[in-house]
Amino acid sequence: MNNVQHSFAYDMPHGIGAAFALAVSEAWRFAGQTAPNPPVGCVLLDAQGVVLVIAAHHRAGEWHAERLAVEQARALGVVDRIHTAVVTLEPCNHTGRTPPCTEALLSTPVQTIWVGCADPNTHVQGGGGAHLQAAGRDVRWLARSANGAEALAQCRALIAPFASKVAKGRPWITVKQALDSRGSMIPPAGRTTFTTPASLRFAHALRRVTDGVITATGTVRADRPGLGVRHVEDHPARRRLLVICGQETNTPADWLDSAQQRFDVRFCPDCTDLAPLLAGTDALWLLVEAGPTLLAALRAQGLWDDWLTIRHDTDGQDHLSVMTRHDTTPLSLFAEWAHCTQEHVCFPVS
Template sequence: MTAPSPTPAQIATGFRLALDAADRFTGATAPNPPVGCALLAADGMVLAVAAHEAAGRPHAEGAALASCHAKGRFDAVHTLVVSLEPCTHRGRTPPCAEAILASPTRAVWYGATDPNPTAAGGAARLEAMGVATRPITDLDHRDARALAARASRLIAPFATRLTKARPWLTIKQALDAEGSMLPPAGAKTFTNETSLTLAHDLRRRADAVITGSGTILADAPLFTVRHVKDPRRQSRRLAILDRRGRTAPAYLDAARERGFVPSLHGDMSEMLAALAEDGVMEALVECGPTLLSAFLEAGLWDEHVIIRQRAGGDTVSRRLA
C-alpha cells in the first residue's frame, strides 16, 4: 500500500502560501533574497508557513521547522515547499539543507535554483541523502509554471546583483492624460489613490531609490513608504545623480532624518556599481523625463512600470527588459 503524501493541489496551495510569505518581506532581506517556506503533513495539512525576514534572521526553512517544534507538530512534517533551493552555505545561519535532513521531511519542492555558487547545491545534497527533491516545474499541476515564474521573480534582484554587479532596476513612470510626466502647478502627483498605493509598494520592495538633482530641486520629494506597510529594518539608500552639485545639504540632512542613507553621484555606472557593492539588490528609479530617458536608452532597466491617468481611472502597464 502506498504511503500517504500531499496531492499536487495541496503542494501548489502550500507553495502559494510560501510565495505570499516571502513577498511580504520583499525589500527587507538585503543582501539576502526573500524566501518563503511551508510545511505539509502527509495528509496535506499546512503545519507552518514562514519567511526569511531580514539578514541575520533565520532562513525560511529553519523558521518554519522551529514553528512546528513550538506547536508540537514537528513529527508530522512530511513535505517541505520553499520558494528557493535550500542552501548549503554556513554563514550567520546554518545550512538549510542540513536542517531539513535533521527533520522528518521526506519530500522537498523548491521554486528557483539558487544562483549563488557559494550556497547552491542543496537540492543535490538532499536527493543524495534520500529526500525526494524536485523543482516545482515538475509538479503535475496546471499552475506549476506560473508558481515557478513567481519564485524566479522573487530572486531576480538577488540574481541580477550577482551576475551583473548592479541592482535590479525598476523604472516607475507616471503620465497624465496628455502623456506628460509633469504634475499640475502646486501638486506633486496626478495619480489616484490606487496608483499611489502601487507606487509606494514599489518603494517598499526596493533597497534604494534613485533620482536626479532636478527632481530634488523641483519639489523636494520625501521618497518614504507611507501607503503600505514597510517591514524594512535597515535604512534605505537614496542615490542622487548630481553632476553639478546642486543638491542642498539641508535636503540631505532631512533625508537622513527620514531614515535614508543619501549619496551623491556624478556617473550612472559608478552609482550602480557602488549600490551593488553596498548590498542593494533592487533600486526604484523615480526621476524626471531626462534622466528616465537616459536609463532607458542605456538599457539600464529590468522592469518598466507605467501609470497612465485616464478619465475612467488610472491604468498600469508593466514590461520586462
C-alpha cells in the same frame, strides 16, 4: 555539478501548488527588508497534506525560511509530523551568518522536499538538493513538474532581483514614470501628483518592497520629494539606500540633511558610473523616481529591468503599462498584475 536536471517529469499534487502559493505570499510580506538575502518562503506539511507551519526569511542575519519553519514546528510540538517541505528557493548547504538550511530540514523526519527555484549562483546550484538526496530524501523541482509552471513563475518572480544581483552584479532596476493624458510628467500647479489614490497606494507599496530609490538633483530641487513609504505600512525601522545622480553641491542642504536621517545617501556625479556604484551596495531591487533627463540616460545605457508607466487618462482613470526586458518580473507579484493584458503590456488601476 548542476543536479537540477532530471530525465523525467512528475505531476505536482494540488496541495503542493497551494502550499507554494502560501510560501510565496509569506515571503512577499518581507520583500524589501531581506537584502542582501532574497525573500524565501517555506511551508511544512504532514503526510495528509495538512499545513503545519508557514514561514519566511525576515531579514539578513536572522534564520532562513527553512530553519525558522522547523523551529516553529518544534515550538508547536508538531515536528514529528513533518512529511513534506515546500520551499521557494533551493535550501542552502553552506554556513554563512546562519547554519545550512539542509541540516535544519534533515533534523526532521521530512521525506519529500519540493523546491521552487534552483540557487541562481552556478557555483552552488543544485548542491542543496544533492545533499538532501544523498541523505535519502526525495527532492522534487518545480522545473521538472508537468503542471508546476504557475508556481514556478511566482518563485522566479520572487527571486528575480536576487538573481539579477548574482548574474549582473547589480540590483534589479524598476523605473516608475507618471504621465498625464498629454504625456507630460509635470503635475498641475499646486499639486505634487495627478494620479488616483489607488495608484498612489500602489506606488508606495512598490517603495515598500524595494531596497531604495534612485533619483536626480533636478528632481530634488524641483519637488523636494520625501521618497519614504506612506499610504501602506512599511517594514519597521527600515533604512533604505538613496542614490542621487548629480553633484552634492546642487542639492539643497536642508533637504539633504533630512534625507540622510532616513536614508543611506550616495551621490553619483556621472551616470556612467551608476552601475558599479550600485554593485557595491547590498540592494537587490531599486526604484527610479526621477525626471526625463535621468530617465533618458538610463534608457540610453539600457540600465533598467522593467519600466512602469502610470498614465492618467482623460476618463479620470489611471492605466499602468509595464515594459520588461526579461521573461519574468517581480512586479507580477502585485495584485494589480492580475488585470494585466497580453504580454504584460498594461493593467488598469481604478
